[in-house]
Amino acid sequence: MIRLYHFPLSPFCRKVRLTLKEKRLEAELIEERYWEQSPDFLRRNPAGKVPVLRMDTRVMSESQAICEYLDETNAAPALMPRDPEGRYEVRRLCAWFDDKFHEEVTSKLLYERVNKKIMGLGYPDSKNVKAGATRIKYHLDYMGWLLDQRRWLAGDAMTLADFTAAAHLSCLDYISDVDWNRNATVKDWYAKIKSRPSFRTLLQDQIPGFPPPAHYADLDF
Amino acid sequence: MIRLYHFPLSPFCRKVRLTLKEKRLEAELIEERYWEQSPDFLRRNPAGKVPVLRMDTRVMSESQAICEYLDETNAAPALMPRDPEGRYEVRRLCAWFDDKFHEEVTSKLLYERVNKKIMGLGYPDSKNVKAGATRIKYHLDYMGWLLDQRRWLAGDAMTLADFTAAAHLSCLDYISDVDWNRNATVKDWYAKIKSRPSFRTLLQDQIPGFPPPAHYADLDF
Numbered sequence: 025m026i027r028l029y030h031f032p033l034s035p036f037c038r039k040v041r042l043t044l045k046e047k048r049l050e051a052e053l054i055e056e057r058y059w060e061q062s063p064d065f066l067r068r069n070p071a072g073k074v075p076v077l078r079m080d081t082r083v084m085s086e087s088q089a090i091c092e093y094l095d096e097t098n099a100a101p102a103l104m105p106r107d108p109e110g111r112y113e114v115r116r117l118c119a120w121f122d123d124k125f126h127e128e129v130t131s132k133l134l135y136e137r138v139n140k141k142i143m144g145l146g147y148p149d150s151k152n153v154k155a156g157a158t159r160i161k162y163h164l165d166y167m168g169w170l171l172d173q174r175r176w177l178a179g180d181a182m183t184l185a186d187f188t189a190a191a192h193l194s195c196l197d198y199i200s201d202v203d204w205n206r207n208a209t210v211k212d213w214y215a216k217i218k219s220r221p222s223f224r225t226l227l228q229d230q231i232p233g234f235p236p237p238a239h240y241a242d243l244d245f
Numbered sequence: 246m247i248r249l250y251h252f253p254l255s256p257f258c259r260k261v262r263l264t265l266k267e268k269r270l271e272a273e274l275i276e277e278r279y280w281e282q283s284p285d286f287l288r289r290n291p292a293g294k295v296p297v298l299r300m301d302t303r304v305m306s307e308s309q310a311i312c313e314y315l316d317e318t319n320a321a322p323a324l325m326p327r328d329p330e331g332r333y334e335v336r337r338l339c340a341w342f343d344d345k346f347h348e349e350v351t352s353k354l355l356y357e358r359v360n361k362k363i364m365g366l367g368y369p370d371s372k373n374v375k376a377g378a379t380r381i382k383y384h385l386d387y388m389g390w391l392l393d394q395r396r397w398l399a400g401d402a403m404t405l406a407d408f409t410a411a412a413h414l415s416c417l418d419y420i421s422d423v424d425w426n427r428n429a430t431v432k433d434w435y436a437k438i439k440s441r442p443s444f445r446t447l448l449q450d451q452i453p454g455f456p457p458p459a460h461y462a463d464l465d466f
Contacts, residue, residue, distance in 0.1 A: 086336065
């Protein structure tokens with residue numbers, strides 16, 4: 025039995041959802057209002073964060089640690105390269121998106137526009153939103169620069185780095201904060217990822233009060 | 246030729262320094278005032294952060310990715326377990342310290358008291374300092390709880406999780422922000438780590454304007 029405690033527009037949860045689906049592991053999804061820090065939830069993860077993955081009696085947290093575990097214990101498809109140099113580059117880029125992109129973009133746009141309202145923390149801070157809208161351009165350019173040299177973000181094979189980046193971008197796309205016209209190479213890359221079967225349930229997510237734009241679930245966006 | 250661009254009181258740099266020393270890799274240390282974001286530095290790492298490790302022509306960033314790379318390419322001593330469950334637990338705890346502990350404690354105490362002054366960003370915010378001083382107690386208790394069940398933080402062998410935690414705690418110990426009397430088990434664990442040869446250069450660090458307390462370099466603290 026696999027159960028994932030998650031929040032639909034959390035990029036870290038989406039990264040685990042994509043990895044589970046790629047590995048053809050069926051998981052029951054349970055939405056967790058993690059910011060309410062219920063005692064039951066804190067018992068499952070003292071860090072008080074989603075995702076939390078329960079596999080039989082094992083309870084796991086921290087998305088990167090979970091995804092690498094799922095990759096190591098389920099061979100196909102491999103989401104990490106076999107050589108240390110390739111693995112380094114995947115981990116560097118996962119950290120790039122989960123740390124730098126998260127801080128400069130995801131937290132400034134998604135958390136301001138959506139999470140704040142859901143959590144009852146008031147209105148978006150326009151200074152943050154503006155900063156996020158500026159920074160995402162640099163990140164899309166950086167991705168374009170990488171993808172001009174490689175088929176996928178970390179090399180010539182699809183890896184966890186692609187799913188990590190796509191997890192963040194898909195959340196921002198839900199609130200129309202990604203300008204897909206900025207870089208054709210990045211758009212092509214996202215179209216490839218978006219059309220994978222593992223992406224389907226993400227495209228069906230609906231957040232009450234925040235209807236997604238028409239292009240969000242459209243594979244020909 | 247190995248060269249590490251670092252900042253002495255950065256826990257992420259210390260984690261890489263400890264890993265290099267454990268693996269008996271000699272590295273030239275170059276202090277980098279990373280917050281000044283010099284063009285040369287940004288060319289080495291567009292993320293604009295330390296540590297940056299140059300190994301011959303390879304330039305690497307992101308401390309966890311670097312440390313796992315060094316562990317995979319240098320066999321002894323192994324800093325990651327061989328089983329996926331063990332590796333998961335190490336990665337979970339590395340993320341715990343580099344993410345949660347960093348946000349709740351390191352940034353609230355070290356960055357307020359030291360980095361702000363060095364970077365010319367003014368005085369410590371006493372609200373943050375107070376919050377950090379409260380939160381570190383919970384983290385020391387959590388470490389004590391783990392160490393009551395295991396010889397080292399992630400299991401019965403010393404791993405990267407121990408060096409990650411020690412990297413953060415050693416920076417806080419430099420400014421006397423760790424109450425070693427709170428938990429005897431945690432103190433014993435730190436004494437074991439601190440007496441390793443890999444720790445020596447960390448204990449010799451001197452930050453101008455911030456002399457370390459007498460107990461900082463004392464193995465019998």
